[in-house]
Amino acid sequence: MSTSVATAQRQFTARMRFFHWLTAAIVLTMLGIGVAMVASLADYHRLVSIHRPLGILILIVVVIRFVNRHYSTLPPFPATMSPQERSVASASELFLYALLVLQPLAGWGMLSAARYPIVLFGSIHLFPILPHNVMLYALLHKAHTVLAYLLFLTFLAHFGAVLFHTWVVRDGTFSRMAPWRVRLSQNERAS
Amino acid sequence: MEGRRSDTNSPDDSSSSTERQPPPLTKASTFVRFGGVGIVLFCVAAAFLYVGGWFNPEALTPQRFADGFERVDGIHSGFRLNHAKGVCVSGAFESNGQGTRLSKAIVFKAGRAPVIGRFSLGGGNPYIADAPKVIRGFGVLFKLPDGEEWRTAMVNTAVFAVHTPQAFYDRLVASQPDPKTGKPDPEKMAAFLAAHPETMQANKIIQSHPVSSGFANSTFYGLNAFWFTDASRISIPVRWSMVPVQPFAPADTAAAQGDKNYLFDALIASIHQHPLQWRLIITIGQPNDPTNDATIPWPDAREHVDVGTLTLDQIESDESGPCRDINFDPLLLPEGMAPSDDPLLSARSAVYSQSFTRRAGEKELPSAVTPSEVRK
Numbered sequence: 001m002s003t004s005v006a007t008a009q010r011q012f013t014a015r016m017r018f019f020h021w022l023t024a025a026i027v028l029t030m031l032g033i034g035v036a037m038v039a040s041l042a043d044y045h046r047l048v049s050i051h052r053p054l055g056i057l058i059l060i061v062v063v064i065r066f067v068n069r070h071y072s073t074l075p076p077f078p079a080t081m082s083p084q085e086r087s088v089a090s091a092s093e094l095f096l097y098a099l100l101v102l103q104p105l106a107g108w109g110m111l112s113a114a115r116y117p118i119v120l121f122g123s124i125h126l127f128p129i130l131p132h133n134v135m136l137y138a139l140l141h142k143a144h145t146v147l148a149y150l151l152f153l154t155f156l157a158h159f160g161a162v163l164f165h166t167w168v169v170r171d172g173t174f175s176r177m178a179p180w181r182v183r184l185s186q187n188e189r190a191s
Numbered sequence: 192m193e194g195r196r197s198d199t200n201s202p203d204d205s206s207s208s209t210e211r212q213p214p215p216l217t218k219a220s221t222f223v224r225f226g227g228v229g230i231v232l233f234c235v236a237a238a239f240l241y242v243g244g245w246f247n248p249e250a251l252t253p254q255r256f257a258d259g260f261e262r263v264d265g266i267h268s269g270f271r272l273n274h275a276k277g278v279c280v281s282g283a284f285e286s287n288g289q290g291t292r293l294s295k296a297i298v299f300k301a302g303r304a305p306v307i308g309r310f311s312l313g314g315g316n317p318y319i320a321d322a323p324k325v326i327r328g329f330g331v332l333f334k335l336p337d338g339e340e341w342r343t344a345m346v347n348t349a350v351f352a353v354h355t356p357q358a359f360y361d362r363l364v365a366s367q368p369d370p371k372t373g374k375p376d377p378e379k380m381a382a383f384l385a386a387h388p389e390t391m392q393a394n395k396i397i398q399s400h401p402v403s404s405g406f407a408n409s410t411f412y413g414l415n416a417f418w419f420t421d422a423s424r425i426s427i428p429v430r431w432s433m434v435p436v437q438p439f440a441p442a443d444t445a446a447a448q449g450d451k452n453y454l455f456d457a458l459i460a461s462i463h464q465h466p467l468q469w470r471l472i473i474t475i476g477q478p479n480d481p482t483n484d485a486t487i488p489w490p491d492a493r494e495h496v497d498v499g500t501l502t503l504d505q506i507e508s509d510e511s512g513p514c515r516d517i518n519f520d521p522l523l524l525p526e527g528m529a530p531s532d533d534p535l536l537s538a539r540s541a542v543y544s545q546s547f548t549r550r551a552g553e554k555e556l557p558s559a560v561t562p563s564e565v566r567k
Contacts, residue, residue, distance in 0.1 A: 035243035039252045041356045042534060044541035045522050074196040114547065115517060117340045123297075123526035125338060134516045138552030152239060156232055163228040168221060170213045 009075045010183075011176055016072050019065040021179050026061065027100065030054050031152050052111075053120045059104035066097060078171040089161070096154055103147045105129075110140035251360055253545035256538075259360055260546075263367045264315025269555035272546040274328040274344075276319055277311030278455055278560050279512025282466065282503035284333055290498035293427065293473055294419035296527030297335045299498055306501060307332045309514035310406045310458060313346070318559045321454040323402045323442035329411040329433065330519030331501070342523040344539070345411035345433060348397045351485035352390050356538035362390070393486040404440040406458040407467050415521065415539075416482035416531040419473070428476035428531060430489065433501060436468035437461075455560045459506055466504040470497050482531035508565045510558040518547040 011017065030051070037047035077086050111118045112128030113136040119125045130136060165173035175182040216224065244250055260272035267275055283303050290299030298304055312319055313326030327347040332340060353359045365383040366375045384391050403409045413431040420426045446453050461467060475494045481487050509515050522530055522540040530536045 031239065032242045035239060039244035039250070039254075041251060041253065041256070041538040041541050043537065044253070044544075045530060045537040048540075076196065114551070116520075117338070117523060119339075123337060123339050132516065134547075134551035138548065141548050141551070156236060159235065160228060160232050163231060164225075167224045167227055168216070 009073065010172070011075055011178070011181070013072050014181070015068055016065075016074075017177055017179060019061065019068060020177055023058070023061055023065060023100070026054060026058055027151070027155070030058060031148065031155070034148055049119075052107075052118065055104040055107050056120060056126070058100060059108075062097065062100040062104075066101075075176055078165065078169075078173055078176075080165070080169050080171040092154065092158060092161075096151075096158065099147060099151045099154060103144065103151060106140050106144045106147055110137055110144055113137035113140060251357055253541040256356070256360060256542045257545045257549060259363050260315045263363055267315065267317050267556065268553040269550050270315070270317040271311075271550060272315050272542070274311035274313055274330075275315050275317035276455075276559050277309045277328070277509050277514070278458065278558075278565065279507045279509055279514035280308040280310060280462070280503045281505040281507075281513065282306050282308070282501065284471070284499055284501045286499035287497070289496055290473060291421075293421060293429065293475070293496060293498075294527040295422045296341065296419070296525045297337055297339060298333050298341050298525060299527075302336070304336070305334045306503075307334075307513050307517065308503060309509070309517070309519065310455070312454070317556075318451075320447075320451040322447050323444060327406060327409050327411070327454075329406075329409075330514070330517075331433075332514075332517055332519065333525075335525055339525040340523055341525045341528065342517075342519050342521065343413055343431070344519040344521050344543075345413050347402070347409040347411055348414075349400055349410075349412055350393045350396050350488050351414045351535065352393045352397065353387070353535075354389050354393075354484045354486045355534055356542075358387055358390065359535070359538075362387075389484070389486045396488060402442040403435075404442050404446070404457075405454055405461075407461050408435045408437040408439050410434050411469070413521075414485045415533045415536050416476060416480075416485075417524070418482075418529040418531055420527055420529065426529075428480060428482045430474045430476065432472050432474070433469035434472050436470065436500070452560050452564065456564070459560075459565050462503060462506045466502045468503075469501045471499050471501060472496065473498055483533045485533055485535055506565055508558050508560055508562040510555070511562045515555075515558075516551075518543050520544065520547075 012020070033047050033051050033054070037044055037051060040047060077089070081089065108118065108126065109130045112130040113133050115128070115132040117125050118128065130140075162173055162177075165171055172182075240246065244252060257272055264272075264275070271277075282305075284298065284306050285303050286299050286301055288299070288301035290296070291301075293299070309328075309330040311328040311330070312321065313328060319325065328344065329346070330342070330344045332342045334340060353362055362380075362383055365379040367379075368374055369376050411433040416428050416430050418426045419429050446457075450456060458467075473496045474489060475496065476482065476489055477493065480489045480493070507513070520540050520543045522536055524530070
């Protein structure tokens, strides 16, 4: 890729931004459903019935997104970011990907180990990925809970970092992933 | 795995120089902006905790329900919070095809479905002595040919004694034995009943049905209402029951003397002699029949449809059998069946799941009805 094109690219590609906001919407909904359902009697069944298919949807979206990322050109980091910040950003991005893959797998695995039918909708259900073993279920259930809180904290850190860059450093970090098209960074427009 | 990132470190990269640094912020402005970040993050975290019920500690949750069971009946490692004492049975359900006009559920197509079941006694004590008055439970898991499952958890009373999860919990708390006397405080139960006329009414109905001599000749009722949907998408409210083929005999209190497991031992002996059978009867509700109140029976005149016969020919100890690690969640329904608006259903599903999760991680202790007792 030539330098002139690289410098012109300020934003993630339209497809990457679409997947980002799709993931954000589903994952935040899912975190809300998850934390609500475990404390609910009246809505437990309804929420669990949404939780299962939505979890599998996340798994599918994240895998597609990861493949898409592999074949996409990423915009450069903002010049304001130090090499250390860049490696932290890259590592946390990878960590989020890992969580988003592991969490649905933990859920699927835990239902398998409990010998629950893994119903998506109607009579459509998934095959078990682990043998019936309640100790394994108990372990994965704990892991699913820990991963959920970890996912929420990682989201907070990610969101906080973007807010910090956008409001305090003012390097246009948000516009890189903005759902709409931004031709130039705000700083450049201001100049 | 990494997508190409346009490289800002290349020598002729001009991206750094083209990006103008915005004018520096004043101290106050930096402070306000930092504060903004903090406030937004705080609000997001608070919203998350709010949705999770953290600001409403008085609300009845599956965890509080489970704690209530453990307070009243004690903690029994590896056992269900309720219906702790039980045995595993297995066999098959032979559908006669009559149910297909009520529901498109595959279980009703004429044919055979393997079944795993569990007979149990109510309460959280896994070593409770068998007695006629203790509630008998029957959980059944139907393995359907397309990989679906139908699970149901029934008891031997025609109606349920409470009609909301809160009432169930309050009754549980009222039944807690006083540490001094070892017995429930009669005043607390009287106060509960005074506040719950529907429970008084339900108890009258329950007491009007004589208790049978054992598990084998007990009728088991699904209690809650459900919806069945047929192939043309017409839905009807239903309840179901398992009616024994074994003839009724009244409970014999003399039999209870001496053998703490006399009900289970009688069940073991009869299954070893010949298979036990129940007919699955679907009761079809009319538009005005309540679907949200398990304390109220539907009129006797409602249509009953015999949809098939359950045959049990195997029995095993809870300890070594296939049912101990199964959650008989009453909302694991196949396509063609759906929950009604009965508030107990979702709560049962939630609390059963909580009970299952707790015991799954606990060390399993021996069952009251041991493997050697079942082999006799």
